[in-house]
Amino acid sequence: MLRREPLPLVILGGRDRQPAELPEGTTAHILSGYKGMNLQIGGEPLIAAVVRRYRSSGAFDPIWVAGPREIYGEAVAGAEVIDTDGHLAANLRATLHHLWNAGFSGALAFSSCDVLPEVDELHILLEDYHAHAPSDYWMPQIRVPEDPSLLGASQYKPRYGLKTSRSSEPVDVLPGHLVIMRPEGFRYELLFAYFEAVYVTRSTPLRRRVVIMGLRLLFYMLRKDFKTLLTGGGPGMTYECGRHGYAIARRLPREELTFEQLAYLVSRCFVRRSQRRQHPSWRGRMPLFDALSLAKDIDTEEEAQEAQEALGNLSTPGAEKP
Secondary structure (H helix, E strand, C coil): CCCCCCEEEEEECCCECCCCCCCCCCCCCECEECHHHHCEECCEEHHHHHHHHHHHCCCEEEEEEEECHHHHCCEECCEEEEECCCCHHHHHHHHHHHHHHCCCCCCEEEEECCCCCCHHHHHHHHHHHHHHCCCCEECCEEECCCCHHHHHHHCCCCCEEEECCCCCCCEEEEECCEEEECHHHECHHHHHHHHHHHHHCCCCCHHHHHHHHHHHHHHHHHHHHHHHHHCCCCCCHHHHHHHHHHHHHHHCCCCCCEHHHHHHHHHHHHECHHHHHHCCCCCEECCEECCHHHCCCCCEHHHHHHHHHHHCCEECCCCECC
């Protein structure tokens, strides 16, 4: 692999403030609280192992952990802590404002504190990112294996179908918990609203999820355009984002979209019009990979136990249950 400049990375280390809604018939037991600290590997917090996985890849530096300083301290395994303790959208907002105030700009990677990526898989994914850089965002999708046993305790996770071409059969995928983006080019307040909707609907079946998310975002856009009208501006967000967002909400559950089409629609919703005009070739990318370690975040006691067996010494002292 060619030597690349490392990417700055933020690992989101907040807590699940309310239990996720599991699919009907699922008997798994949800974990909540600060999983990055509550889950222990070899006598140290899970977050320390996550930081070391990313750092040992040689692909990320500097690394920040976004979470409350009273929980994480000043640093975790050499990663600086950005002090924030809200819901997902609030933590993202605090993180970006912290970095922007420090003069940061450019590509920024995000991951979660409850995913242990395999270094070899990171290398494969990042070769694709660098081959297509610069881009407005890069969001890998992870193929669901034909053998369900490979998912282990994560078989309950909702998946969705995307096509590699308009004439192909849909491929079942899970979202990869690593995203690289250029935040300054985004409608970031809309992005915060989106991530809050993602958090609220996590583990919700796809058809119901897109309806709930769509309504939440529609109300946000209407409020935003109304405020713009009151200050003498013209509406625009509701029409552009609503039109393309509706296409996602209607076609994604029907498994009609290709990876490229979904990436285009997401760009039209979230990337600023000025950014698209200034850098028309950047666009967004949603590549398909076989990289299960990026999709198997630890949300349940069963997944934690599975990680214990795989890694040898995982325990859950103080882990909160709903």
